Amino acid sequence: xxxxxxxxxxxxxxxxxxxxxxxxxxxxxxxxxxxxxxxxxxxxxxxxxxxxxxxxxxxxxxxxxxxxxxxxxxxxxxxxxxxxxxxxxxxxxxxxxxxxxxxxxxxxxxxxxxxxxxxxxxxxxxxxxxxxxxxxxxxxxxxxxxxxxxxxxxxxxxxxxxxxxxxxxxxxxxxxxxxxxxxxxxxxxxxxxxxxxxxxxxxxxxxxxxxxxxxxxxxxxxxxxxxxxxxxxxxxxxxxxxxxxxxxxxxxxxxxxxxxxxxxxxxxxxxxxxxxxxxxxxxxxxxxxxxxxxxxxxxxxxxxxxxxxxx
Amino acid sequence: xxxxxxxxxxxxxxxxxxxxxxxxxxxxxxxxxxxxxxxxxxxxxxxxxxxxxxxxxxxxxxxxxxxxxxxxxxxxxxxxxxxxxxxxxxxxxxxxxxxxxxxxxxxxxxxxxxxxxxxxxxxxxxxxxxxxxxxxxxxxxxxxxxxxxxxxxxxxxxxxxxxxxxxxxxxxxxxxxxxxxxxxxxxxxxxxxxxxxxxxxxxxxxxxxxxxxxxxxxxxxxxxxxxxxxxxxxxxxxxxxxxxxxxxxxxxxxxxxxxxxxxxxxxxxxxxxxxxxxxxxxxxxxxxxxxxxxxxxxxxxxxxxxxxxxxxxxxxxxxxxxxxxxxxxxxxxxxxxxxxxxxxxxxxxxxxxxxxxxxxxxxxxxx
Ligand SMILES: Nc1ncnc2c1ncn2[C@@H]1O[C@H](COP(=O)(O)OP(=O)(O)O)[C@@H](O)[C@H]1O
Ligand SMILES: [Mg+2]
Numbered sequence: 001x002x003x004x005x006x007x008x009x010x011x012x013x014x015x016x017x018x019x020x021x022x023x024x025x026x027x028x029x030x031x032x033x034x035x036x037x038x039x040x041x042x043x044x045x046x047x048x049x050x051x052x053x054x055x056x057x058x059x060x061x062x063x064x065x066x067x068x069x070x071x072x073x074x075x076x077x078x079x080x081x082x083x084x085x086x087x088x089x090x091x092x093x094x095x096x097x098x099x100x101x102x103x104x105x106x107x108x109x110x111x112x113x114x115x116x117x118x119x120x121x122x123x124x125x126x127x128x129x130x131x132x133x134x135x136x137x138x139x140x141x142x143x144x145x146x147x148x149x150x151x152x153x154x155x156x157x158x159x160x161x162x163x164x165x166x167x168x169x170x171x172x173x174x175x176x177x178x179x180x181x182x183x184x185x186x187x188x189x190x191x192x193x194x195x196x197x198x199x200x201x202x203x204x205x206x207x208x209x210x211x212x213x214x215x216x217x218x219x220x221x222x223x224x225x226x227x228x229x230x231x232x233x234x235x236x237x238x239x240x241x242x243x244x245x246x247x248x249x250x251x252x253x254x255x256x257x258x259x260x261x262x263x264x265x266x267x268x269x270x271x272x273x274x275x276x277x278x279x280x281x282x283x284x285x286x287x288x289x290x291x292x293x294x295x296x297x298x299x300x301x302x303x304x305x306x307x308x309x310x311x
Numbered sequence: 312x313x314x315x316x317x318x319x320x321x322x323x324x325x326x327x328x329x330x331x332x333x334x335x336x337x338x339x340x341x342x343x344x345x346x347x348x349x350x351x352x353x354x355x356x357x358x359x360x361x362x363x364x365x366x367x368x369x370x371x372x373x374x375x376x377x378x379x380x381x382x383x384x385x386x387x388x389x390x391x392x393x394x395x396x397x398x399x400x401x402x403x404x405x406x407x408x409x410x411x412x413x414x415x416x417x418x419x420x421x422x423x424x425x426x427x428x429x430x431x432x433x434x435x436x437x438x439x440x441x442x443x444x445x446x447x448x449x450x451x452x453x454x455x456x457x458x459x460x461x462x463x464x465x466x467x468x469x470x471x472x473x474x475x476x477x478x479x480x481x482x483x484x485x486x487x488x489x490x491x492x493x494x495x496x497x498x499x500x501x502x503x504x505x506x507x508x509x510x511x512x513x514x515x516x517x518x519x520x521x522x523x524x525x526x527x528x529x530x531x532x533x534x535x536x537x538x539x540x541x542x543x544x545x546x547x548x549x550x551x552x553x554x555x556x557x558x559x560x561x562x563x564x565x566x567x568x569x570x571x572x573x574x575x576x577x578x579x580x581x582x583x584x585x586x587x588x589x590x591x592x593x594x595x596x597x598x599x600x601x602x603x604x605x606x607x608x609x610x611x612x613x614x615x616x617x618x619x620x621x622x623x624x625x626x627x628x629x630x631x632x633x634x635x636x637x638x639x640x641x642x643x644x645x646x647x648x649x650x651x652x653x654x655x656x657x658x659x660x661x662x663x664x665x666x667x668x669x670x671x672x673x674x675x676x677x678x
């Protein structure tokens with residue numbers, strides 16, 4: 001394997017506030033690395049340090065083989081960056097934005113490359129439209145296009161799908177996966193847990209610290225041990241109270257009108273849960289075993305008293 | 312070659328944005344000419360018989376003869392006889408008179424003793440163009456009437472221009488206005504365009520590319536430099552076209568100093584936006600640090616010689632002062648270029664200081 005991002009004890013303070021706290025990880029070439037966390041967890045701050053936009057307070061980071069402190073310019077030439085806030089020129093047409101960044105990165109035969117990007121990102125029909133008039137999903141594809149023009153080794157995408165409709169989000173992730181297949185490393189932040197399933201590895205940020213880091217599957221196995229049941233078709237509040245008190249139940253979380261009930265290994269089975277509910281006068285519950293989601297992982301990490309991550 | 316590729320990309324993008332936003336072009340190219348016409352034509356031009364009051368404190372045959380000849384051409388009209396020159400002020404304020412001619416007591420006696428015999432001509436110069444006409448006609452009436460030549464020693468004419476000692480007219484307006492308008496356009500437009508990139512976040516995006524700070528500065532400034540120079544040319548051109556402002560000196564030094572002045576103003580706009588990073592604050596800062604000084608402390612509105620010492624010292628760092636000086640010298644006085652290097656040096660120093668300061672303050676990374 002070929003390590004393209006290597007981060008050791010990276011720290012960023014704003015005054016007394018520690019936004020990123022001694023974070024260490026590495027990312028391999030071609031990997032889709034997901035950086036997850038709630039708002040304010042320190043995701044953007046980490047990315048901005050890795051892109052050479054923000055000086056680290058402490059720690060070391062090598063990106064594409066260059067130190068972000070000493071060789072920021074070489075880092076910039078090797079990466080693409082798509083910031084959380086859309087930051088292309090809204091008053092220019094799509095093509096003008098692409099041509100501008102083609103010039104900024106001084107790429108070879110810019111016209112040809114711009115055309116390629118228009119086709120790759122399905123922007124051909126929008127090429128003469130004013131950027132400000134584009135719908136959210138299209139804007140984000142254009143942002144990605146500008147970040148990819150110079151064929152960077154690594155792209156940093158900071159919440160690229162925030163505020164985008166589900167269909168466009170799926171399209172976007174299809175693009176991300178095809179990039180990774182072609183060997184581009186993708187460092188992506190999101191707070192949509194469902195998207196994180198597409199990542200090969202995930203770093204979970206909680207209050208500036210990297211609370212967990214692994215493949216989605218390993219995270220679920222390690223952080224949400226035991227089994228998971230989905231309870232539906234009953235009053236959510238009442239059944240939550242009933243099930244939380246039951247022995248062997250680790251955690252009960254509401255998901256919409258349903259509940260996700262996590263039980264200890266060797267704890268109650270689905271019929272046991274049903275019986276407990278009907279004894280409390282809550283009949284008709286539908287209970288099925290489910291795979292834990294990353295959302296469950298996240299909840300277990302954020303509130304370690306509820307899971308085995310307490311250690 | 313590579314550097315130029317990046318600068319070209321930046322400048323070209325800027326041109327596209329200017330073209331898409333007509334407000335920029337209006338502000339840069341239409342406003343200056345409009346302001347000039349407004350200021351220039353705002354004052355009435357040809358007044359047939361300029362009303363002047365008469366204060367004859369001598370009441371002799373000599374004084375009466377002088378007055379007869381003074382009003383002989385008909386361009387000046389005696390509007391009333393006053394006993395005290397102070398009354399003339401009141402009549403200026405109400406607009407009854409545009410001037411007054413005062414013959415002090417002892418006029419004839421002094422002439423007979425062959426001593427200088429002063430008379431006074433008071434002119435209301437609140438309205439610069441009219442005042443200049445009044446004064447011009449008064450002086451030519453005195454000369455045409457041969458009053459001056461025949462008296463020996465000559466009648467001494469002392470003119471006092473009231474309210475506007477500099478005696479501005481369209482001629483004097485054009486240089487000051489050119490400086491003001493160029494300051495407006497250059498500082499404001501650059502301050503806005505750079506601050507907008509901060510607000511939009513596109514500055515961060517630029518910082519994530521291999522573009523260097525200096526390249527951003529040059530790429531941003533080039534299009535506005537061109538715009539600022541066109542604005543100068545337009546104002547001088549319209550001055551010549553509409554008001555007959557001449558070009559008596561060497562255009563070379565004028566071009567050089569215009570270039571340096573525009574560059575300094577752009578640099579100042581850049582510095583403002585680098586410091587404020589906000590369009591709203593940048594606009595106010597531009598008005599305070601550039602427009603007002605260019606208007607008030609440049610010699611445009613108030614002559615620098617008449618300012619209090621402390622203000623005179625402040626004008627030393629106001630670039631508009633040097634630019635107006637160059638414009639007046641080249642356009643109106645025909646001063647040779649060799650006398651204007653002082654202006655060139657001052658303007659160059661200001662431009663250099665602004666660009667160096669703003670590039671230094673232009674932090675790519677937030678440390
Ligand atoms: N320039 C800054 N000055 C002060 N605090 C900041 C700055 N940038 C970010 N922060 C703070 O650091 C924390 C992490 O922010 P950020 O990295 O943007 O979080 P995320 O991207 O995970 O939502 C937040 O609490 C934010 O308020
Ligand atoms: Mg963020």
